[in-house]
Amino acid sequence: MMKKVITIVGGGTAGWMAATLINKVLNEENIQVQVNLVESPEISTIGVGEGSTPQLKNFFQQLGIAEYEWMKCCQATYKLGIKFSGWSSRAESDSYFHPFISQVDDQTAPAFFFNSQMRRKGADVIGHPDTFFLNSYLAKQGLSPIARNNFPFETAYGYHFDAGLLGQFLRDYAVKNAIKHIQTKVENVHLAHDGSIAYLETTKGELQSDIFIDCTGFNGLLIQKALKVPFIDFSDNLFNDSAVVLPTESLEKKPTYTGASTLKNGWLWSIPLRNRTGSGYVYSSQFTDSDLAETELRNSLGLIDSEIEARHIKMKVGRIQSHWYKNCLAVGLSQGFIEPLEATALHLVQETIQNFCAAYKAGNYTNQHQSRFNQVINNRFEGIRDYIVAHYRVNSRNDSEYWRANANNNHLSNNLVQILQTWMAGDNITQVLEQLKLSQYYASYSWHCLLAGYGIYPDSSQLLAPNEEASQHNIDEIKDFITRCSMNFLEHQEALDLS
Ligand SMILES: Cc1cc2nc3c(=O)[nH]c(=O)nc-3n(C[C@H](O)[C@H](O)[C@H](O)COP(=O)(O)OP(=O)(O)OC[C@H]3O[C@@H](n4cnc5c(N)ncnc54)[C@H](O)[C@@H]3O)c2cc1C
Structure with a gap:
């Protein structure tokens, strides 16, 4: 040929x-x-474009390039997931972690799925995702996804x-x-x-x-x-069309996650690199203009008087x-x-x-x-669009027209409507995701983290003390198990020095 x-x-x-x-x-x-x-x-x-999913690790593996060959010269750090802050105003739901999955989670995710269903059905059991996933514990402690040799379980991770x-x-x-x-x-x-x-x-x-x-x-x-x-x-269900970007100084202790916190008309990313932190406000020009967005970004970063120039980007x-x-x-x-x-x-x-x-x-x-x-x-x-749209649709901020418009937006795909209805009815969304062939884009655990992380449960005043069946998972044991697993992982800086 x-x-x-x-x-x-x-x-x-x-x-x-x-x-x-x-x-x-x-x-x-x-x-x-x-x-x-x-x-x-x-x-x-x-x-x-400075944050990845675990897929990027496969990319380098396919090319036969080791982490020590590329990470240092690209100022790269490790990423265990994304911390979402301020997306929900429901009780105890001001933040949650969307982790990349670990083999350790096989032991604990079933308890999360079970508890979240019980809580949706009205039992007062723990249903917040941060209790159940290894990477959430690692991120909270500033640990990396790199385990010592004697720890046999794999953890997925991406990079900044x-x-x-x-x-x-x-x-x-x-x-x-x-x-x-x-x-x-x-x-x-x-x-x-x-x-x-x-x-x-x-x-x-x-x-x-x-x-x-x-x-x-x-x-x-x-x-x-x-x-x-x-x-x-x-744009009928993803309103953001602009971003304003500012670099800030690197943090002494670099987090192993991307931060995604809400602002008045969008959200702010925070990406820790070795030599700087990348920050950007993603917003909708239907609801604010570029000057106001830049001021809001500068305010939130404490850079209102800084000479550092912001960069404005239009997104299609x-x-x-x-x-x-x-x-x-x-x-x-x-x-x-x-x-x-x-x-x-x-x-x-x-x-x-x-x-x-x-x-x-x-x-x-x-x-x-x-x-x-x-x-x-x-x-x-x-499939990815549905998952992203859900973040906006189920928000419960009520402090700006932007967030209210997102919460009231009914331009949703049939698939997304079915997932949300199944969740609200207290039924099994894993089955629905399989039937709709959607779990290949975002797995059931991701949907559970999103919806449970936003606290989409009956109001706490309506919850009843759990019966024996509903309280079958011992949360203290789960916490202890994951905490002990997390002791096997290197500090972020230690892992960066090796990579
Ligand atoms: C605000 C924002 C945040 C993002 N964050 C992330 C993130 O966290 N993670 C992630 O995975 N992705 C992210 N992305 C997406 C990511 O930036 C892009 O997917 C990635 O950079 C690839 O861009 P590109 O190569 O397609 O285009 P570009 O980087 O725009 O490159 C275009 C290239 O085309 C060349 N070119 C154009 N016209 C011609 C011509 N006539 N002749 C010759 N050459 C030409 C230019 O010289 C340039 O080399 C983000 C995007 C935006 C807008």
Whole structure:
């Protein structure tokens, strides 16, 4: 078979992840591909996107890159999950932790599921997620996910990192691995008679390719502008369309979690890196403007008189109808974005690349499996969207029009309506998630953490003392078990020094 040429346009995180992974996966299986990456030095990358899911660990493992090789030079820290603060005004629900899962949780999560169902049915038992998950305990104590050798259970974790440095690291790795880096601007995209991309016109000449990958960010130069693939806007139930970003000083004791705390018209992320803390206010321009948002951010960070310049970013929230169309695949912001709340964008980048490689190979390097691939990626976008929308829909803040509008918003998918109704009725949402095939996007434990973490239970005045069945799980034993497990884990700084 002739060597296939794959040309990626865009050198942001998505572009370099696509280049390195495709090069690895396709060349490893003896399918000879030449991967080129075209990047315009005039157009900067978005420069945010600094929190990951555990999927990023698999990415580095697939490339054969160890943590000590990349973490230090990308200022990376460990992430055990996300701490949500201020999303609910219900009693004892001002914060909760959404942990990445651990093998230890197999012992304790069933008790959480059981208790949360009992509490929904009116028994006064402990139903807050923070009691039941190892990573919540580790995060509270400032511990890392790295256990000493004698501890046999695995814990999932992600990372925080500097997006610019990660891009540079992957670029250097890519170039060492025979990926051609072409620094030029794509001026025009020329189409063939069948509507596919014929070639790219650049400042350095024409570029032809078997497959073109659009990693041009929100610009969507190939897939949206040239090929006119429709964009499906998510603003009917995801109101945030803007962000304002400020770096702050690094903390002496770096948390092992991302902070997500609410402000008046959105929420504030706090991402601890080794050399700084990244902070950004994600908000809706329907409810506030950029000046007010910046002032609110500065106030909340104690930086009202600081000279540090804030950066304002516009977000296009939604997805394209087809991620692979004709001979073009879109990866990254060009294919869509569901706002940063659960830091899922790079996760989607990886899923898209991996599914594409599998479908391309299975179809003998043709478009044979294109429509199935598009269905899979669209379902993934919609599955994640439902989970993110739920964070806004079930909020109980009543102090601004923004939060009230979110709580009253009834533009919900049928799937989300069914999950929420099942929860409110005190029934088993695990079964519903399985029936709807949604647990592959967010597992039942994540939904339990979200809904129980917001305290969506009967009012405490209506709860009754639990009977013998409802009180079958001994909470002190659970706490003791997890606390003793957590003693096996390294302090965050100790783990960072080793990585
Ligand atoms: C506020 C905010 C917070 C976020 N937080 C997270 C997070 O915590 N976790 C997470 O996973 N994701 C997050 N994301 C998403 C994340 O930033 C992106 O998914 C990631 O950075 C990938 O971006 P990209 O590579 O698609 O686009 P970009 O970084 O915008 O890169 C676009 C590239 O295309 C090139 N280009 C454009 N036009 C041309 C042209 N004509 N010719 C040649 N080259 C061209 C540019 O030079 C650039 O290299 C966040 C996004 C936003 C907006």
